[in-house]
Amino acid sequence: MASLYEIPIEKINGIGSKRARLFEKLGIVSVGDLIRYYPRTYENWSVVTDMANAEPGAVCCVRGEVEYSPAARVASGGRWIATTRISDSTGFINLTFFNNPYISTMLRSGKEYLFYGKVSESPGGREMVNPQFQDTGKAIPIKPIYGQVAGLSSKQIESGVRGALAMLPETVKDPIPDDIREKYGLLGLKEALLTIHFPSRTEDIENARRRLIFEELLVLVLGLSSMKNMPDKLTSVTIKKSYTDEFVKLLPFSLTRAQRKAIDDCTADILANGRAMNRLVQGDVGSGKTMVAAAVAYTCIKNGFFFNDTATTEILARQHYENFSELLTPIGVNVRLLVGSMTAKQKREVLSELKSGEVDILVGTHSLISDDVVFSDLGIVITDEQHRFGVRQRATLLAKGASPHLLVMSATPIPRTLALMIYGDLDISIIDELPPGRQTVDTFLIDDTKRQRAYNFLKKNIGEGRQCYIVCPAVENSETGLIGVEEYAADIRKNAFADYRVGVLHGKMRPADKDLVMNDFIAGNIDILVSTTVIEVGVDVPNSTIMMIENAERFGLSQLHQLRGRVGRGRFKSYCILVSDAKGDDANRRLKALCSTNDGFKIADEDLKLRGPGDFFGSRQHGLPELKIADLAENIDVLRDAQSAAKDIMDGYIDSSDPTYRGLRAEVRLLFDNVGTQLN
Numbered sequence: 001m002a003s004l005y006e007i008p009i010e011k012i013n014g015i016g017s018k019r020a021r022l023f024e025k026l027g028i029v030s031v032g033d034l035i036r037y038y039p040r041t042y043e044n045w046s047v048v049t050d051m052a053n054a055e056p057g058a059v060c061c062v063r064g065e066v067e068y069s070p071a072a073r074v075a076s077g078g079r080w081i082a083t084t085r086i087s088d089s090t091g092f093i094n095l096t097f098f099n100n101p102y103i104s105t106m107l108r109s110g111k112e113y114l115f116y117g118k119v120s121e122s123p124g125g126r127e128m129v130n131p132q133f134q135d136t137g138k139a140i141p142i143k144p145i146y147g148q149v150a151g152l153s154s155k156q157i158e159s160g161v162r163g164a165l166a167m168l169p170e171t172v173k174d175p176i177p178d179d180i181r182e183k184y185g186l187l188g189l190k191e192a193l194l195t196i197h198f199p200s201r202t203e204d205i206e207n208a209r210r211r212l213i214f215e216e217l218l219v220l221v222l223g224l225s226s227m228k229n230m231p232d233k234l235t236s237v238t239i240k241k242s243y244t245d246e247f248v249k250l251l252p253f254s255l256t257r258a259q260r261k262a263i264d265d266c267t268a269d270i271l272a273n274g275r276a277m278n279r280l281v282q283g284d285v286g287s288g289k290t291m292v293a294a295a296v297a298y299t300c301i302k303n304g305f306f307f308n309d310t311a312t313t314e315i316l317a318r319q320h321y322e323n324f325s326e327l328l329t330p331i332g333v334n335v336r337l338l339v340g341s342m343t344a345k346q347k348r349e350v351l352s353e354l355k356s357g358e359v360d361i362l363v364g365t366h367s368l369i370s371d372d373v374v375f376s377d378l379g380i381v382i383t384d385e386q387h388r389f390g391v392r393q394r395a396t397l398l399a400k401g402a403s404p405h406l407l408v409m410s411a412t413p414i415p416r417t418l419a420l421m422i423y424g425d426l427d428i429s430i431i432d433e434l435p436p437g438r439q440t441v442d443t444f445l446i447d448d449t450k451r452q453r454a455y456n457f458l459k460k461n462i463g464e465g466r467q468c469y470i471v472c473p474a475v476e477n478s479e480t481g482l483i484g485v486e487e488y489a490a491d492i493r494k495n496a497f498a499d500y501r502v503g504v505l506h507g508k509m510r511p512a513d514k515d516l517v518m519n520d521f522i523a524g525n526i527d528i529l530v531s532t533t534v535i536e537v538g539v540d541v542p543n544s545t546i547m548m549i550e551n552a553e554r555f556g557l558s559q560l561h562q563l564r565g566r567v568g569r570g571r572f573k574s575y576c577i578l579v580s581d582a583k584g585d586d587a588n589r590r591l592k593a594l595c596s597t598n599d600g601f602k603i604a605d606e607d608l609k610l611r612g613p614g615d616f617f618g619s620r621q622h623g624l625p626e627l628k629i630a631d632l633a634e635n636i637d638v639l640r641d642a643q644s645a646a647k648d649i650m651d652g653y654i655d656s657s658d659p660t661y662r663g664l665r666a667e668v669r670l671l672f673d674n675v676g677t678q679l680n
Contacts, residue, residue: 004167005032005670012163022152023160034164037157038196038212038629039144042205045114045134046141052090056121061114063136064088069109072101086115093119094127107133114139142199161197168193175663176215180645187211196629209629210638215667216630217642222653223668225646235276235403237379239303242267247298250327251291253435259288262429263295269427270299270380270405277380277405283431284600285565286438289409290323292431293382296407297324301333301360305379314339314365314511315518316384319540321363328361338364341512380405411562432601439568443576443595445552445588454548454577455496461545462500462527466572468546470530471563473554475506483550489530497528505531533559535566542570552578553587557607560591561600 007030010020028034049060064086072082082097082104097103117131146157172190187207195208244263248255262281269277283289321337329335336350336359353359381404408426446454458468476484489504503526505517521529522541547567552560568574578591593606653661
């Protein structure tokens with residue numbers, strides 16, 4: 001099978017250089033690529049509906065005899081139009097074809113065909129417009145439908161796939177060993193490939209899909225596990241002594257047990273063993289990850305190395321800068337900030353100090369990746385919210401030093417089932433407790449009938465000097481009933497909160513405008529900030545005490561928990577109000593689960609059960625190879641089986657002399673080559 005990836009697609013009969021360029025737009029350049037280009041859906045021609053039962057509005061397949069040969073003519077506007085009629089023993093259906101001048105030679109009078117399309121009602125009776133059709137003697141019962149590009153139809157792709165499958169050898173070497181296939185009830189590779197493209201029965205599709213999904217996830221898990229089992233990267237950053245105890249004495253408070261454990265994990269990684277740290281510190285909102293980073297930074301600086309901290313937004317970068325400065329500047333640590341809104345002169349000053357080695361800690365955003373940022377003795381790179389930052393960007397930062405240590409921080413609780421998929425190459429430390437004094441946020445679920453009471457509650461808190469967030473799921477109102485921030489803010493400014501200062505924040509605003517609004521909110525110049533989820537991972541505003549979320553059913557639990565984490569960060573009692581008129585049991589169960597706990601990891605597990613892992617990955621996870629058929633939001637059960645299988649075979653798999661897993665190793669290399677990761 002692997003060798004078919006070396007055969008250009010032009011070698012398939014009927015695919016010339018012009019059509020090959022169209023296939024390339026779909027990411028298909030070889031015979032192997034085309035075989036692995038699976039149908040996106042199917043048309044079921046095996047269930048034939050009597051014409052008398054073909055209901056208007058339904059998509060169905062009918063068998064009928066052509067009563068007369070369709071005659072094509074040119075209608076107004078220059079379009080070709082042709083009509084005919086088909087019938088069976090129960091009735092008839094009119095057919096209309098547009099822009100097919102050859103239809104009269106394709107359908108013969110008196111001959112029976114299968115027709116597939118949408119039935120509509122017309123003055124002359126029921127009708128199908130531009131239906132597909134097949135000769136009953138050569139009909140394919142389940143017709144594959146492929147994703148297309150302009151100039152390349154599903155039918156043409158289907159023809160190419162037939163040619164590609166014909167090039168499969170009589171015996172295909174299956175990368176999955178027999179014992180694994182038997183244990184998990186999987187089809188052989190050749191049978192699965194033939195079935196996924198051209199199934200005889202609809203029930204066969206699921207068996208083929210499960211086999212191919214299992215294989216893809218097994219290959220992904222093995223690849224990510226291989227990254228962890230590769231020889232550790234050597235580093236020239238020699239950290240000889242831990243200064244954690246000295247750092248702790250600088251703090252006006254005590255660290256939690258979990259914070260100290262995370263610091264000790266990091267310190268053990270970096271202490272003079274010649275290996276680069278590659279660690280994730282994962283903790284719930286407010287768990288104190290910044291103090292872990294500061295402690296590691298302190299040890300790094302005291303050993304003579306520079307420290308870099310990269311945040312996802314400019315506002316968050318400024319907050320990190322202020323935290324580090326407040327703690328470390330008094331003891332002589334030079335902390336500098338580099339963000340896009342700074343003047344050219346300010347940037348030049350920072351870059352000059354950086355190049356000369358005067359800077360101990362540089363805090364910034366993605367701007368730190370640019371070529372003019374040159375580090376001196378870069379010891380540790382920290383990135384915040386890795387799944388928002390990108391593996392390639394992280395690699396660019398690491399390349400600015402001599403294999404520096406890496407610390408990744410995330411406030412997004414992720415179930416361990418999925419942690420491997422997002423952070424497969426990282427060791428993991430979890431901060432699973434909150435610092436003393438951290439506010440518990442009381443959460444309430446209301447419907448629209450209690451809106452006025454909620455508004456009055458906001459006014460009461462604002463009257464006491466506090467501030468509030470109101471989150472909407474969209475920038476503009478939609479036909480589906482989603483509330484948009486612009487119209488919502490305009491309405492409450494005019495009505496419910498006419499005497500209050502209302503600000504608006506959303507992702508379509510210019511970065512400078514977003515920063516201006518957020519800084520006004522931080523400064524206390526805005527009472528209510530109406531926002532989309534751009535505040536989900538953001539700065540601390542200790543004076544904000546209420547998070548009100550409209551259309552709460554539209555969000556995942558983990559996302560709601562992140563939003564809730566924007567309040568309760570000061571000394572004032574804080575609240576989260578979920579507004580939803582959803583009537584479904586699932587939606588209510590999810591929202592009530594959020595009201596029952598503030599534990600982000602429990603919420604993440606519940607979200608995984610109820611919604612799958614889509615919330616954790618978004619539409620496309622940075623740095624993971626692209627999957628052809630598996631869906632991490634749908635195939636969680638198969639993922640668990642693949643992880644179990646990978647664990648069982650890992651010892652043999654990493655032994656390159658064992659031929660049993662040669663096929664799997666080839667598949668892993670092929671998958672990870674697409675994201676530029678070289679695996680042995």
